[in-house]
Amino acid sequence: MTADGRQRIDKWLFFARVVKSRSLAAKLAQAGRVRVNRAKIDQASHQVRPGDVLTITLDRRILVYRVLEPGVRRGPAAEARLLYEDLSPPAPPIEPAAAAPLRERGRGRPTKKERRALDRWKGGE
Incomplete structure (x- = not known):
């Protein structure tokens, strides 16, 4: 983390518990499945800062998060939820x-x- 609150996207995704490992976070970013403020990124070293909106495409869902602060460590899920605000659209209702x-x-x-x-x-x- 730098002095102005920026952090690498792969570290942030790992700390926010979006993926299970930092290498998976790097692969997700390099595959172009992460957008920062609507711009597609292809580098795991892309810097994010508080206020950025991330759109993350996973296998079965799309996550939209607003970065609130950079992560310091990969802690428990309750701590990880403090790093972002969830803006994801609600899941479609499941038909019986x-x-x-x-x-x-x-x-x-x-x-x-x-x-x-x-x-x-x-x-x-």
């Missing part, structure tokens, strides 16, 4: 899953029609 096709117990193997219904229910073909 349709009930699985029912079969009587002890009827043997399912028929072709029942197998197809099970495949459709599981999200297959």
